[in-house]
Amino acid sequence: MASIDSEGYSSILRIPWARTVFASALLGRFAFAVIPLSAVFAFHERTGSFATAGLAIAAYGLTTFTLPAKARLVDRYGQFRVLLPLAVIAAVCIGGAGVIAAFSTVSAALPIALFAAGGAAVPPLGPAMRSNWRAMTADSSARKQAAYALDSTCEEVLFLAGPLTVGLMITALPAWIGLAGAAVLLVLGTSAMVCTLPIREGRWAVRDAGVHVRRKHTTSVVRIPRLSVVLIAMFALAAGVSIVYLSVAELATASGNRGAAGYIESAMVAASVVGGLIWGKLNLAAIARPIQLGGLLALLAAAILATAALADTLWAVGVGVSVAGLAIAPAFVTAYLATDDLAPDHREAEASSWVNTAYNLGAASGAAVAGVLVSSAGGRAGLLLSAGVLAVGVIVTLSGAYRLR
Template identity: 30%
Template sequence: MSGYFALLRDPVVARPFVASVVARIPIATAPLGLVLLVRTARDNYTLAGIVTGLFAVGLAVGSPLWGRAMDRIGQPRVLIPAASVSGLFLLLLTGATVWTAVPAAVLPVLAVLAGAAFPPLSPAMRSTWRVVVTSERGRRRGYALDAAAVETIFVGGPLLLSVLLLLGVAPLPLLVTVVLLVGGTLVYARSPGARRVRPQPVGAGGHGAGAALLHSPGFVLLLTVMAVMSVGFGILDVSMAGLAEHLLGSADRLGVLFAPIAGGSAIGGLLYGSRDWRSPDRRRLLVTLTLFGSLLFTVAFAAGEGIPLVVLLVVLFFTGLFISPNLIAAQGLVDLLAPGHRLGEAQAWLSTAITAGAAVGNAVAGILLDLAGARTALGVAATAVVSAAAVCLLAQRTWAARQSDPVPVH
């Protein structure tokens, strides 16, 4: 861990990183907070699902646009206005939900606008790591630290929400979410580390290359791999709730099952980042995807009747070890496949692929749970991840060629 502590002792590194973590807590608290508030104020689960789903749709659509804007005009000019606008729409959505005289049809509109304005903080922090950490080894540790922090967010966010709900003020979780989003983004954007990131010149090819990213077979293959993997991850998330209800008697005890896999992912990311790897990112991604999918099949087996709960928890932990390394390897491939002046947008497209895949997985999981139960849903999740590994295998030659021939600038 000494390498990670060395990074965090440098204020130029620590300040933007900590601020970005705070600003990204709303990624976990906003959707869940919306579900709980709409359910409480409007007593309508269907409306809650629509509002949360459209928030995710807006997030997926807006992220690449903000990422491209960051590449062109810099981070502070994009992040501060985006966070402010997203926070404003979240406040309006909170007020419109509580004030029941507002028509229900208004809520989905405000939700999609809040999601579309949400600032792309993960791509932004990825760019900052490249600037404030000069050594390749230190940068890789920074990426691993960031991935571990994201896993912590998805565990800590719901816990924070639970504490706030104990105070009995239904809108409070979303109000705190807005404060974290806007305040964390302001601190991040004003930090010396983030201000070191400068827009890169387009180069001799002209202005854009907007189409170059999505016209690159290697880049599209990477988005496909991560989207298919995320379908499996989305199914896994919802299946865990069904599994908790089946094995533990209540979906409210989801944390018992989610903690080992999330903890394993955080530890796996830190272990991955501490190693000096000789193999390229493309091969490591193939290995981690294959192991992740294979272990998910084991999770489905361990969830059967008569299997001790402790066995399932151990398998979940080892499965989690390979989640964060997938993301770290994929982000490394983005840096190789995208032109230098479009890295922010490229990383945002990766986030969009992951978000969209997970949203599809969430929807599919609900159907699977109703029709066949949690074990079948887990088996389908494993199949999706193994399918992603198969696409990854087919993409190896294309990626190997693109490493020496980056995406052209048109």
Template identity: 30%
Template sequence: MASTVTSRPGYGQLLRTRGAWTFLLPGFAARQPFAMLTISIVLLVQHTTGSYGAAGAVAAATGVSMALFAPYSGRLADRYGQRTVLLPGVLVHTLAGLSLTALALTGAPLWALFVAAVPTGASVPQIGPMVRARWGVKLQDSPLMTTAAAFESVTDELTFVLGPLLATALCTALDPTAGLLTESALTLIGGLLFAAQKSTQPAVAPSGAGHARVERVSALSVPGVRVLMVTFLGIGSVFGGMQVSLAAFSESIGEPGLNGVLYGIFAAGNMLSGIVCGAVAWKVAPQRRLVLGYAALALTASGLWAAHSVVVLAGIGLLVGMCIAPALITGYTLVDSLVPANARTEAFTWLTGAVALGQAAAVTVAGQLEDRLWDGAGFLVPLAGTALALVTLVALRSHLAPRSRSRTVARGVGHRTPVTVD
């Protein structure tokens, strides 16, 4: 079903929104660690243990704990305010990251690394979803909302360009611990600065005597959110599979520093396509756009395992990256039509958590494949992950239809009152 939209407000108009830069700048610094964490752990633990399997498993423990705790963090932020959740979160994350670094350096047993990895992942601040929620407060159903969704996805992709490059450069040129230490420092400084911007955070709905009851809906109860979660799991499998496999490929040819360059090319394709996607006035419905874009992602990801040269791998990686941003942007845009406003931070964190969970599973499996099979076997993980997610998306795409703007709730016998859930 075609959309009637023929034009879209541009990024310039969005960035002129009053007060936007007060949360965008600290938010950009605070979200860098999300892209640095996995690769920093992989490079550190692989250096101290000599095993990609062990490194992938520890990184996976971090990703799984983040995926499990992120939605809970989002729910608490919706209920009690972002600042209340962020302040203790960034402190715990910094201490946990420093502990993990110390344990790895002292040759602690693998189980001890797992124990430290859990709070490190669980306390990752969910800055991206929080920024998206702040745009919702600023724009209030404005046509700029779609542009904001695109802009945030582009920002995410920029972090996935800079984060792995920075982490790899620090770990290879300075010290294997430098990536994780920098990640912890950015989390602390950026998170505290972001939390200080109280005027732009979403208001907490009042409750108790004298206030109208506000219906709180769990984002996970919305079928469309569950479909999007599976879709984002597949995207996470691409991120995780490529991080481990590109590192192993670069080491196998004696050029470990090339890892950051190859991953940067992949992420740059992601970012550039996101810029274009956000600037286009789409006439295709987002549900159909997601299916078509995801099919392209699965197709390009299927060619990674067959690449045996730097040039070919860089080219295919660029194409894979170009297919990810449209899927992410469309998925986040669909949340606005599927989920009530008082549950959107939670919904965004479910999607972010799904990416982290897919990434965690991917680094584990890809690490094992690289250790046990041939160089490049880990590239089979993005192939399988996107293919399975595509099948699910096609089969359940009807759940992505926009929800009703209001519904009727029974208030008593013979009396029904329409209740707006936006």
């Protein structure tokens, strides 16, 4: 039975240094909201092919395999020493890929490879910020849930503003400027975050005793059965959402109003923000978290299927994906809480990074398949594929949760 928790979001932001560190992290993470749609249109402008654009997004997303290793480096050496060098490398590669795609006549393989290298280097700002939240709310599980909900929904706000910004930008400017701007934001935000006093002094870092405990664990956290169910759910969620994004881009382009893609994606993210804020105030402790994830995926699948049936107008597409968006942020909050519940001591950051890794792998897989499909069969076919992928995710997640209960 669901109930409303009394823990307020304002109390989370009153924790010393919380607002400064969180705002800085969000500035850096805004780059991640600008990059995908900018890359889609930058590579489409270069090649005229959504299949190539999808390949570029897939190459970028597949580098998510490096995320747990980078999170492990942060745990071992601290955020101050690891995050900024990674941000600089990523910025040079991603910005450079945009410039080369726009101004060079070399094969598209070069900017795609450079774009992927940038993806391999992006700093793990999300896992790092969740480690900070975990340290700041160690005295209360309710405060931690509220902090994770605030983090996820604010990140969704970024993914609302990101496509909207790109949608406005590409009506007057070439898409490569979006990639260059994202590179600047990544360095600025990461610099501001790691230079704050508690991070510079390592106040929230895992201490030496924790490091010794962590080294005793040689088995990958992804082998934890219940955690694997969570990761499968996030993979399916990401694949479905990634397919929706490319499908919306194709539908908007086919209608002669490609800038509408940014507005429609922003509407989806706005709904996610609303859903996340509500979800963070609910007490659903009586329902197993994998069951919660399965239900959220079911909501997404139904909404996307309805959107495919009503895809004759962009207004109908916008309404349909907005309903679907209500489940996205709640799914992230639930997955992060589940990993904290299931991960071994002092490996929560690594486990949390695997949630992002599963999501990014799903997004890359969805983009690779959707790029080919929407180029040949159109955006409506892409929406149907998205609903099918999410439906399979529901079945696998719920059946896995039932077996492991």
